Amino acid sequence: DDIRAYARNVVEKEIEKHAADGLGRVDYALASSGAFVVKHSEPYLVGKASNWVFLKSTKNGVHGDADKMLRPSFGEPGQCFPLKGSSGFVQIKLRTPIIPEAITLEHVAKSVAYDRRSAPKDCRVSGWLRAHDDLEVDTEKMFSLAEFTYDLEKSNAQTFDVLDSAVSGLVDTVRLDFTSNHGSASHTCIYRLRVHGHEPDAVSMMTMQLS
């Protein structure tokens, strides 16, 4: 009976987590929360059978489908945004300034994928606080948040802790640079990037301004 109760409890907890966006963790880069793609490297728009890539317009160099990278994929192949080549980047304005704690990079699950050579491999994530959307970033105020390798053999949503969150301050913009992928010469697909962390309270805001 004890074990049965345990089993039931494990099931409920895990399904609850699954139902809560898969990880049960707040994502400040979610499109429906107000986050959006600020810029990205050249998209890969040639030779796709589906027509969605051709029909969407582009604003300030951001493709109309780029926010697919900031939306749930619900386990469906194709719910991603393809960037040209094996290296590239995407830069995201978060919903609100946060102290970043972790980054999740998601690709499609092995069991339903046609081909996972387009998955990103070596990645680097940086972040900063952007005074105005149109100003260039002051690189001195830029934090290196995480460096990691997306591993095709692990779970399809892989979370990486921020290197040393003590060193990091408030950020409202995050940039993913990928320098390699898992074998595709033509393109790299980003299914979803999530940014976890916490909003600073009034006290910590004051401390930051004093220091």
Add this chain to the structure above:
Amino acid sequence: DDIRAYARNVVEKEIEKHAADGLGRVDYALASSGAFVVKHSEPYLVGKASNWVFLKSTKNGVHGDADKMLRPSFGEPGQCFPLKGSSGFVQIKLRTPIIPEAITLEHVAKSVAYDRRSAPKDCRVSGWLRAHDDLEVDTEKMFSLAEFTYDLEKSNAQTFDVLDSAVSGLVDTVRLDFTSNHGSASHTCIYRLRVHGHEPDAVSMMTMQLS
């Protein structure tokens, strides 16, 4: 082995329920089934970062996004409709007339929410049968279906049984009135309202007409 079979059985049952719209219970207020929002209190459209609230048109006082309240949220923050202030209402025409049995009110899960002060708190649900869409309701034929408090500490989809279904008759219109929320002065978000019950068979229809 017995316990293993039990564990597997629990898992399968729970996932089946999860896959069946989360509760495994028929919802007569689901938009894709033909239900729709008839009217609602003033929407909260100011100061939202996302543009979806501005671009949708309004028909007969019903905002184009109001049916978000009658669609699945898939655990995603923002898949709701915001109403102004801490009290308000939404009135729904069901797919078909039913004998109501329970009401489910859903908000976003704690683990992925940015802020849950906009969740509704004290609620009252009533229902009636509306002869014609354009007629005013005959308040004598109105049933009080449920009174409840949405609890932020419980599961995000909370189901409340109809007070005394013996007293209730056939309804095709249901109205949720919320009189408080969990702390937001500006708005209250409704993620989803579901109405459970059963369609009357021919015999019970006749009994109702005779009585």
Add this chain to the structure above:
Amino acid sequence: DDIRAYARNVVEKEIEKHAADGLGRVDYALASSGAFVVKHSEPYLVGKASNWVFLKSTKNGVHGDADKMLRPSFGEPGQCFPLKGSSGFVQIKLRTPIIPEAITLEHVAKSVAYDRRSAPKDCRVSGWLRAHDDLEVDTEKMFSLAEFTYDLEKSNAQTFDVLDSAVSGLVDTVRLDFTSNHGSASHTCIYRLRVHGHEPDAVSMMTMQLS
């Protein structure tokens, strides 16, 4: 402890499968992968409360909503395409030529369905390789892939192995014919059809051409 580890393992595996499109199996008929509906029998467009059926256009006899049959339903009633009568067909161009191994036909789960009389019953699936989209099929090159009965008492997504995959060759087009449904005189709803199999490697391609 052993049993607890076992329970946790079962849960994780099952949720992973659920999160991977429900079955954890590659689907070459998925719309977002490039597959599309080539033709279908007459759609059922009369007397539906929802307006989606009226507003979509038709191209070459294929209704704008026909690809609902090639998309996930996420357990939601109504996420299907209705065809007129109790018999009919749908013909699909796959994402890429494959050696077919199994077919999955999905309807809505019993627990959330209003009425399942519109579910297809007796079915036959055939496949062939189509040189050009505008040519008629050479019936000698047509393979009978599966014959089955969709059972309302079983799981809502039912998978049927290809009769004798040794006999079958490469196909890029698949056709579902249903000859009966579960009781509706007016229409039959197809929630989703999936086609499983594998892409031939270079060696097996050569063998096929030689034989």
